[in-house]
Amino acid sequence: MRHASADACLPGIRAPQNHNAALYGPRKNDWRQQIMQLEGKSVFGGIAIGKLSVYNKKDNQVKRRKVEDVAAEETRFSEAREAAKEQLKGLYEKALKEVGEVNAAIFEVHQMMLDDLDYVESIINMIRTQEVNAEFAVAVTGDNFSKMFAAMDDDYMRERAADVKDISNRVIAVLQGTGQGQITGEEPVILLADDLAPSETVQLDKSLVLSFVTRHGSTNSHTAILARTMNIPALIGVDYPETFQTAAQEEKSLDGAFGIVDGYQGILYVDPDEETIAKYRKIKDEDEDKKRLLQELKGKENVTLDGKKINLYANIGGVADVANVLANDAGGIGLFRSEFLYLESEDYPGEETQFAAYKTVAENMAGKKVIIRTLDIGADKQVDYFQMEKEENPAMGYRAIRICLDRREIFKTQLRAIYRASHFGTISIMFPMIISLQEVKEIKEIVAQVKAELENEGIPYKDCELGIMIETPAAVMISDVLAKEVDFFSIGTNDLTQYTLAIDRQNPKLDNIYDSHHEAVLRMLQMVVDNGHAGGCWVGICGELGADTTLTETFLRMGFDELSVSPSMVLKVRDKIRNADLSKN
Template sequence: MITGKGLPVFSGIAEGKIFYLRKHAFKTEQNLSLPDMESEKARFSAARKAADEQLSALFEKVRSEVGEQEAMIIDVQRMMLDDPDFNDAVISRLEAGSSAEQAVDRAGQQFAEFFGNMEDAYMQARSADILDAANRLLHILNGGTAADFQLTEPCIVAADDITPSETVQLDKSRVLGIVTRLGSSHSHAAILARTLGIPTLVQAKLPDGQPLDGRMMIVDGCDGQFYIDPDEQTFDRMRQKKLDAAGRRYGLEELRGMESVTADGKKIELYANIGSVDDVQIALANDAEGIGLFRSEFLFLGRTACPSEEEQFAAYREVLEAMGGRRVIIRTMDIGADKKADYLGFAPEENPALGFRGVRVSLDYTGLFKTQLRAICRAAAFGTAAVMFPMIISVDEVRRCREMLRQVLHELAEQGVLAGNVEVGIMIETPAAVMLSEELAYEVDFFSVGTNDLTQYTLAADRQNPKVEKLYDAAHPAVLKMLSLVAQSARGAGIWAGICGELAADTRFTETLLRMGYTELSVSPAYLLELRKTVRESTMDLISKGGETE
């Protein structure tokens, strides 16, 4: 038996035969005779057109099977094929006498290396997207079609790495698990694997120099372990672990429809985080009591222009009507940092996480902001809506946002356009907002703490940088003290406070958060029933005068 470790991307236990994915070997060497430049340019142009058609079809496949948000990942590659810098790099090599294959290969390697050497983990992950797009072009130039593969039976797919487009083309009925030697937990392939619910390990220490095809493997996505040719004892242990997990999930079903009430009778709102209209059905299937974070910026990504007021209105209205009167909190566009909309023309930034993002964009692009607020207010007539402003660092920002909202409501009323009232809240995700929370609490109806950003800003640890991953701890004493201060400020002003960051789903800290005074927790839909179980076993009666837990 061979054992090894990897970085878990999605939990769960999988067992099955290994199918080792081998990449196509592309012809990229230079011909002995000098190629005709115009002919090679025409071949490159035709390959780009064919690749765009393939990616368009793949986009529709992913959108129908997985969702709009995940399909936007495929659009990233389409944009790369249209990138002027990449195309100029290819053309300059063609004009210097390279073949189309060699020019695409060299340009792809150049740009992939450039992104791979960046310090930002998100930008490093784009290196795989560039190589994926270049390999698609090479495959077409070599006479092939789509760079996919067929599975003849259920199996665990192993590979050096798997590109995003390959991941979404996997036959979900036959893929039991994924294990790769390379890869990042922040890559698009990892995001898609989590969305598809496939137990996955990246950066796995697979054995070298021996065939793996057809051998039996167990993937433990919970502990990051894999077993090749497992013995009977390991089989029994893993199968029991899988049965235990299934039993726990089955036991949670009895909580469906029950109220989220603590053992001492306090009602807690358990909401879902969503990124697209499609996600609302997943939230409802997991018995969400509301939407605590609708990431509206995903409506702006993977496009060539901003969504219109009508597009936004239709999306918000659909979610509000689907939730049937339950509260839906729409975060205004948090464009910037790792969520880029190139059509807005933002200049590159050395440290985008600390740069032009969130409410800073909204207050600079006031026309864009007012269009979004109009769409939200119009949709509010069809349900219970709240609006939430991200990346707040001052009272002045909140007042400017509220004034913009007041103007929009006044304009809609003058125009005779149906609109509804909305609650107003802010994200608490900067240390500045924490320290000003007492003043900010008198400006809004609620707080929602984004523990992901608050943690990285408090600990000066980039949450996308694997080199400081060990320092990133949402339960760090400094972060917990900040959370306690925010809850205390909310109580003092008579408003409610919730949490929509990843810490909200960590049941080890549920009772701590409740005792601080948080009455709403918003998490990924899959965590809702487990969280309800923990809430019903917790109490809130140990809140001390200072907001700290005893």
Template structure:
């Protein structure tokens, strides 16, 4: 039987017809008008495409969370960026049609990104191609055909763009298969956030498979076209079994996260902003274990003001009061940058001026955030944690700046509530000096994504390194256990907020280590709660 294999990025089974999707914006060129006419068409299309990207941001934030939706904010900013639009306008002024100018300029810019050494920057070439397709579609007035399907389907493509992926009808979409892509592609991230079975790097599937019934078994990493009655029945039974398990998990809402031997832990949500508060509540989060405050900066064209930040933090605290909300201070740098900060280009940004290092090098910038957080503390249960800490001296400096802000606010007669302080453990240095750090704070939150990257010296943005990556590497697990033990020696509670927190094969291992809290993507909360209740902590 014909079958193809790929790399699973989200488990599960689906049986449905395949729809092989092609890029949008491939319309036939129309004759170019005068440069003035073409420029007017271009400006109208830029506005339309930007409006659509903003709409896709809102849709994605509601469906999958603000972190996943971030790409559309970037796309909208690209449509206003002279680096992207300037060469297009120059070509139009020289007599080219809008469509030709967009294709040629996007091709050149995408090639520049693709030639860069940094893996994250190379992957931005896909964003250029995506936004170019969206601009071409706006010029032509067409919309992708895949936006409306009549029956359940499995989406297949060379490599789905973020815009294509989000427009798929989620009520009928049963799974995703791409010939290219990686575990860190936008398609993979969205599939995980929606809980859809998905394969990437599956070269056997092609346009000639369009319309064929198929079984996608992402647990096994296979796609089987034209299954026989027995294979189809088995796949549907497996999918129904998974659906029954999901319904059983719904029964856990409101119940404590207690292991079989009587230990109770907290299960919180990771969120990227206030747009995800309802999603976290809907999934029965016990609180927020990671509020990624950097998205306030990434979604702004200039430094967010104290008032803007205060409003966001207050909204989160009031929404979950009296439950805990843990806000991570600004984690800009490395793969998350904004032009208005004027950060210098670095040869190795993952080891550069990022997170708390950036904040401590710009104390007034940092104090704006700390003042906003201190003001918000009066409206709920606030915990603040500092990222990329490698020494107790850094923690003490952060505490000094926060104390300075609190004194200023009290002098201004502004109420300030109690603030619990913590640090992220995401470098080997932090794990190895956890005893010293624990003397300065109330809690630790282990960021397993960066801890794995820095411990194993593997760039997590580099798809070529996936064969060498082992998320269960014994060195990483030992550092996690050391951190838990050190924290408990000094009275700190210890949580996990990285992707390993949602890895159910490690849940019992972490419980036996003594982990007190898990903070995960909202859609992972109920499965994790089920795993905790099936586990023993001894």
């Protein structure tokens, strides 16, 4: 247990040594700043906000009784066993519909357990030799078998002890004519329990469960599996007390109190204050927004109401980001920043290292476009082993393509790696910080050399689309000329804004006049689109501005062919595109 405020007790006041110690701390009016927080292990993320409901098992107290008619007791047991199996068949059918075959299978296993001859013989044997009631024989046998599992050296098998108890309790409940616990009421709740047996979880009305919180259980337990199937937050190992103290210092039962489950951090809040509730409502709303967007927009086209289509790609900074790109349903990678290979390494990354990274990304994208931007270090990204001299003005200094055209061995190594990887997917190459036609011509010469080398060595490669970043006013102004040399333009709006407005974007004092919506910038964007299209290029944006949804419609009207944004923004931008109508003003 831990508390929002570190000081559960004031100096000199010792907390009582019980496990709710901190709850009974200082009797001060403001003590309630300490909201009760209980820690556990999360088995599924998410936020649940609602009433707590403590689930109490019906106590199937079993007493040993001597029976006269042993044969009749055997029949009682056999009939109860059959009835229990019938129940399990019903549960299997129910679970099949609700949680799928894999999770329902446990009820088939339970039926088999009830058919296990060792188990059945042991019970019959006890009834016969000890002349005891069936309930008692089932309880003792169930205990023995569950101990066998509990003693095994495998977490998964130890967990199965609960299954044996569960089937035994089921038979006992039939024998005693009692039912099992249920949620009462109609309001969805956060369910608190010692542990939940599979039969208990499947009998629950799932629409009434917001989250599971259990004292015991493991990540393999049925409750955990069920929570994951139902996509609801769940915590295990939460040692919750029966009562807590309210703001008015009343002792109150946890059952019925208000609570929050933070499935990301593994925390249960009891009776949280307004501020905490507001904070979690916000997180929950964001979660739901994301889920809604995913459900509604995954697999959908990026098309406006009046039929204009645009490509929506994602920006990545490393191989690990690909999962995010796919999860958010981007159509490709519009900017693969290759710098990470250089920033993460102690020395120049070799051809093989680079090849492996590019190939992995190309393969994982399975034929979708991957635009790799060649080395863009310098300015705010420095690498020790490049041993670059300190500059007065690094943003305008020795960086990006300027380094590559000066130190060609570095450039060629990267290009070789990219072309080799091109064989494994659809790769395009993009060059940063272009200011002149001369640069583009030099790049194309080097590319031709690299391709010729690979050809001679018999190494397979594909022809890659070649494009340039438009991020200097110079490139904008001569974009008509550059368009004839390359296949595409991608606008780096961050640098373009900085250079156009002559504002250092690292200088926080200038934040208030750094305006990426500046008319000068927007006019440049239009100019690049028009010149690009006239010269046969497709034109996109890969800077932060691409994700600015207040401009999405403007970009569509300007005629952009592609927007590349961070993976988490893909669906938001898609939403905006699908709601835009360019036929209306």
